[in-house]
Amino acid sequence: MSVAERARSPDEAIRLGLEPDVAWYKAQQIHPPIARLCTPTQLADSARIAEWLGLDPTRFGGNNSGENGDGINDDLLGDTGQLPEDANIDVDIKFKDFDSSKFSNILWKCGKCKVATNLISAIRNASCLKCGEQKIETVHIRNLIGLVIRDLQNQAFLGWAKCNSEDCNAITRQVTVEGAGDHCFQESCTGRLKPLHFTSKDLHQHLIFLMELAKKYRPEAVDIVQEAVDANAYDTINLVDLFSALTIRGV
Ligand SMILES: [Zn+2]
Ligand SMILES: [Zn+2]
Numbered sequence: 001m002s003v004a005e006r007a008r009s010p011d012e013a014i015r016l017g018l019e020p021d022v023a024w025y026k027a028q029q030i031h032p033p034i035a036r037l038c039t040p041t042q043l044a045d046s047a048r049i050a051e052w053l054g055l056d057p058t059r060f061g062g063n064n065s066g067e068n069g070d071g072i073n074d075d076l077l078g079d080t081g082q083l084p085e086d087a088n089i090d091v092d093i094k095f096k097d098f099d100s101s102k103f104s105n106i107l108w109k110c111g112k113c114k115v116a117t118n119l120i121s122a123i124r125n126a127s128c129l130k131c132g133e134q135k136i137e138t139v140h141i142r143n144l145i146g147l148v149i150r151d152l153q154n155q156a157f158l159g160w161a162k163c164n165s166e167d168c169n170a171i172t173r174q175v176t177v178e179g180a181g182d183h184c185f186q187e188s189c190t191g192r193l194k195p196l197h198f199t200s201k202d203l204h205q206h207l208i209f210l211m212e213l214a215k216k217y218r219p220e221a222v223d224i225v226q227e228a229v230d231a232n233a234y235d236t237i238n239l240v241d242l243f244s245a246l247t248i249r250g251v
Contacts (some may be wrong), residue, residue: 026053091212093215098209102155104197106148108141110134119144125159125216142221149228156232157201165191204234 008018031053035046050060100120108122109115113131121129125140128134163170163184172193174185184191213223 010059023055026055031055033178089122091209091216095209095212100209102152102206103148103210104145106142106151108143108193119148121220123213138218138220142224145214145221145224149207149210149225152198152203152206153228153232155198156200158197160196161193162196163189163191165189171196200232200234204229204232207232 003024006021008016012018013020019169027050031046033050034053035049036047046060047057051057103119106119107116108119110117110128111132112134113128115128115130117125117129117136119141122136122144127136159173159175161172161182163172163186165184168184168186168189168191170184170186170189170191172185175181182193184193206226207229211222211229214221214225
C-alpha cells in the first residue's frame, strides 16, 4: 500500500484507534535530519544512526545512486531512508579542489637527483618523480607528516583574530564572552572578531584530507594523523556533556 493510501488525518486516526507507523517516522522524519547534522563528524555514519534508532542498519549503509543528495528519498513507497555515503569516494576526487598550499613548505628531497617534491606528491608517489630511482620511503613520509601536523597545529592554536570594523582593525588573541563570543573588545566598537589565518576547523579539514590521503597511499602512516585528529577533537560530540543538563526523573 502506498504512503498516500496509508495516511490518515489525526482525527480519523484517533477515531479508528490507529497506531502510528513508528518505523516509517524514524526512517523518514528522524533519521535524515540527524544524519545531516552528524555529517561533519566522522563518528556517525548513516548506518550507525539507523542502528541507534533501532532500524535495520544494512538498509542505510551503502551507496544509492538514485539519491537526490539531501538524504530525503523521493520514492516514499519503496525501500526508503538511504542516505548518500561519501565515505567510499576516492580521496583524489573528494578533495579535488582542496587547497593544499599549507602543505607546500614541507618537502621531500631526493637523495639521488636532489630534486625536492612537495609532501602531497611524495605521499602519492612510490618513487622520485624526477629520476624515478629513489624510492620514497614511508618511514620518511611519517617524519614529514609529523612535521607538517606540528606546523598546522601551531598555526591553528595561535588564535589571532582581527576586528572586521574598518575604523578599528584591532588584532587580538583576547576572547570575549559577549554575543557569540566574537564581539570586538574595544569599547564603542561594534565590529566582530574574525579569525586570522587558520582556525581549528581548518586544521581539522587539513588533517582529514591528510588522513584519507594516507589511507589510500600510505596506510602505515595513518596512525600518526589519527592521533592528531583525536587530539584536535574537532569532530567529537561529547554526548555526556551535551545532555548533562537533562535529567531523567526517577533515575
Ligand atoms: Zn630523484
Ligand atoms: Zn573593533
